[in-house]
Amino acid sequence: MLAADWDNGASVRAMAHNAHGELALQLKQQALQLGFDPVGLAAVPAGERLGLRTAALERWLAAGYQADMAWMADPRRRAVEQLLPGVRSLLAVGLNYYVAAERAPGSLKVARYGWGRDYHRLIDGRLRRLGRWLEQQVPGVRWRACVDSAPLLDKAWAEEAGLGWIGKHGNLIHRKRGSWLLLGHLLTSLELPADAPAQPLCGSCSRCLPACPTGAISEPFVVDSRRCIAFHTIENRDGELPAAIATAMEGWVAGCDICQEVCPWNQQPLASSDDPDLQPRPWLLDLRAESALQWGDGEWDEKLRASALRRIKPWMWRRNLRANEGSHV
Numbered sequence: 001m002l003a004a005d006w007d008n009g010a011s012v013r014a015m016a017h018n019a020h021g022e023l024a025l026q027l028k029q030q031a032l033q034l035g036f037d038p039v040g041l042a043a044v045p046a047g048e049r050l051g052l053r054t055a056a057l058e059r060w061l062a063a064g065y066q067a068d069m070a071w072m073a074d075p076r077r078r079a080v081e082q083l084l085p086g087v088r089s090l091l092a093v094g095l096n097y098y099v100a101a102e103r104a105p106g107s108l109k110v111a112r113y114g115w116g117r118d119y120h121r122l123i124d125g126r127l128r129r130l131g132r133w134l135e136q137q138v139p140g141v142r143w144r145a146c147v148d149s150a151p152l153l154d155k156a157w158a159e160e161a162g163l164g165w166i167g168k169h170g171n172l173i174h175r176k177r178g179s180w181l182l183l184g185h186l187l188t189s190l191e192l193p194a195d196a197p198a199q200p201l202c203g204s205c206s207r208c209l210p211a212c213p214t215g216a217i218s219e220p221f222v223v224d225s226r227r228c229i230a231f232h233t234i235e236n237r238d239g240e241l242p243a244a245i246a247t248a249m250e251g252w253v254a255g256c257d258i259c260q261e262v263c264p265w266n267q268q269p270l271a272s273s274d275d276p277d278l279q280p281r282p283w284l285l286d287l288r289a290e291s292a293l294q295w296g297d298g299e300w301d302e303k304l305r306a307s308a309l310r311r312i313k314p315w316m317w318r319r320n321l322r323a324n325e326g327s328h329v
Helices: 002-033 048-062 119-137 154-160 229-234 282-286 297-303 314-323
Strands: 039-043 089-096 143-146 181-188 217-219 252-254
Touching (some): 002 089
Antiparallel strands (some): 089 181
16 A cells, blocks of 8 residues: 555656646747747756855955946845745746847947847846746746846856856857847746756857956956946946046947957857847947937937937936047947
8 A cells, every 4th residue: 555655646746747847848938939049947946056156246246346236236136035935946048139230330339239129128028928828827826027137146047047158258158149148037936847057168268358458357257347348338327437448448338249249159150130129220330429429318318219228328328429539449
């Protein structure tokens, strides 16, 4: 009788495992249909590597590398359970934002993530659709959609879910997509089978370190925001940029992609996104200081409608443009 009881219990557990495995495949398929690729699942709590990533965050904060980004110290970033009590699994998704478009010669530069519509709204909306689909399959399931504005170690969790590895420039790298991926996560109370974490493949390559004109990558995997062009053009609220930044911007006025552009994983033939929401606004590919400095706040408001670049206020755009006057683009 005890053996029979054990067999019945094992059979029930096997059926539940198979059912969850099938649901995990369906969930991933739904994510792919929404335009996400790659996708992967991680278990909560995670393994040892995520603990190491959390410890690295603590060292980064202690060194002051977050600059004015106080939100990076949010304690919820260290404990995903605080974002969704009872969370057991996490679906990580990537959205390819590489578009094979070229800037006009001599034009000023805007980071690729800002070429299209605001990716926060785009990814959040699609993840919510995914969460509602999951709720239809399993009534009562709890879930939460997270984009990179949420206090979550998003790159570390994406690495845990097998999407790619964190490169020495601090960005997630995928074998076929390179580092041009926008990340999102769906937390759920369901226990779903996890994918294998990604393995690092940077090897001895360190091209990104010397490529940074301000030396912001102080050592492999460590970015000092205080020396980062992207931080200063987007987050710095001072009237003037530090001289060490202003003299080394190389034409960048909104973000910076230098460390990604030199990465060998971005030198391979890459699939260009055909997502209509990610296609570049034409003016961003031919941005000139002499004309842009004449735009009033209303014109900036119109040009940046539904853009992640609205975080850069009109006066900051003008500051960044002036800092680049006379620079070699």
